[in-house]
Amino acid sequence: MALLRLLVLLALVGSVWATWDTCRGTCGLRPMAFDRSSAPAEYSQDKDYEILDSSHGSSQDKGGTGIQPGAWPGIVSVQATRENGTWHMCSGALIHPQWVLTVAQCFFGAGDISKWEVVIGATDLSQPGPEAEVRHIQSLIVHRHYNPSTARNNMALLELERPVECSDYIQLGCVPDSSLAVPELRTCYIAGWRAAPDSAPGPRPLLQEAKVRLMDAQVCNSSRWYGGAVQPQELCAGYPRGGIDTCQGDIGGPLVCKDKTRDHFWLVGLASWGKGCAGAKRPGVFTSTQHFHTWILVQMGLLQPEADASPAESFPSLEKELQEDLEDELNPNNSEDYAGGSFQQQILGKFLNLMLELVQFLKGEKA
Template identity: 55%
Template sequence: PPLLLGNPHVVPSLSGYRTCGLRPMAADNGTSHVVGGTDAQPGAWPWIVSIQGPWRRGTGHVCGGSLISPQWVLTAAHCFTKARHITMWRVVVGATRLTQLGPEAQVRNIKQLLVHEDYSSISQRNDIALLELDQPVQCSNSIQLACVPDASLKVSELTTCYISGWGSTTARAEGPTDVLQEAKVHLIDLNLCNSSRSYQGAVHPHNLCAGYPQGGIDTCQGDSGAPLVCKDNNADHFWLVGVTSWGRGCTRAKRLGIYTSTQHFYNWILEQMGLSPAVTAAPTPRPAFPSTPLQTPRPTPTQSGGFSSFPLLVQKLVELFTWLQELRWGARGFLHKACTPTAHFTRNF
């Protein structure tokens, strides 16, 4: 695997894009507080999107989602069980208040909907879907890509997690809220969620459970598909670890929110986006990427059955160039302003 060096804020995004999981506009002092949540500041969660149906009154908000590449949104399958004319739906990116879209917001139509082939509307198994947008969005301080973790990330060890969405702010409220809500939550062991006093075995192994056992803070109607994110324990970026799936009621004690694990479906996501599945990974590098794709030559067999050293030398030169270019762009603050495509690769740990 290539040697990856550079800015620790530059982490491998699933689709091979230059940055992900960054919050350039967030004043994150660890006190950020969806039912029981608070209004989010503009740009606080720059990957969240509002998925809107043409038949809905008001803002049209149906579900949330997360931008994982400039042209792909990850969301929940159950948002589309009765979907018709999907190309007439729209996706709003970079918004905080849905009734007053600022100049930073971008609106796209949906080119295609890809629902997991084994999704069950009865058990909510495999509750995950992808939306391909009709045109890529332009990343900015208000619009960034979410980081989707592969199998090497120890999600259970992440301690600083948040939910966000435009869903109902009370359990009895009708319709979504206008201003994006956010709340801090804890990841809860699945055994506790599946206990006889909670969901009694209804939670699947590919789910995550989050919230507070005593209730009070939760996702609710209209938050479906929205992100559950956790801050990396050793860096400033966030991981998109879950997609809001289901729950019984809102904010009820022992009825925590259930989320689809993005890590579990990492290879499925890659395949749907036309990228090659990940190989088994292994220890966190600090990657850097060129601003244009670079092809690293593979070692070529020699007549004696060994490998020639020339391609290896070329590879090392490419790596050095990559590292120097990253330092150059990083010094200009470029990383917070664009999602620059690069060749896809697997995150090696």
């Protein structure tokens, strides 16, 4: 039985095993980043919007702080190929070697996405460089309760055709579970692609960043701010005085915050909507990844669906038993400690335990 369970586990490892050596079972790392907080971006304030636009129309704006290659190793460019070329549509974040987290709005009315792809590890989209990876989208999962008029449940997952390998330029983002006190995080950044000032005659999207502050939810929802429009599943980030916002960025751009004690970053939000551009009392609004932590795990197959949810996938009985064993062992207190370790770590831990069982079994046979 131990041997049979071991063989099933090896089959389950499958696609992620090849990336174990490169991703090292970690997330939230920025090996080539450095603190640019002394020079935050000052974005212009000449564009009005209700729901953040994609890259269309942003090429004429100025501002933003350009960054060095590798400073944002988890950000992803979602692109569509059309008759007139390939276009950056929105951003996202790599949270697993084969999964990208982004916003549902990016795909609203998109139709056929068979020619869409993602670019990981790039800073200049016109010249991604040898360190970048390109993957086609194998499947798209949009939150079934997404409301385009209010941006409620503005969340989506992209399954890639095959896993990517991690490097200094490509790393996994950490989605926090309910145990992390996100409002207490103080060092936060936003990022997105914007056309370089010297990109004429054609656009040359460059990755840029800015330092922001998480805003108190009650203040952000007060009558002189957003007047109750911000939902519990959303975060506000920026400054009360304005000047820095996601208005020139694209939808799905990550909001990351540095951990208070450890040297890694949490992916706490994805750019969703706002009003005005970098105006006072009008910070950017982000979909909270923490709020969708369980949903993300269920869609990726790392947790069993809730009783009232539609099963994402049917497993043969033996695989289902193994999946339940994994959950029981990794969550002894029925907690969701996904952020503390990646799926590769979880599989490796179970693999080692089963190896010990196999050794004991073989010793028993010899005796």
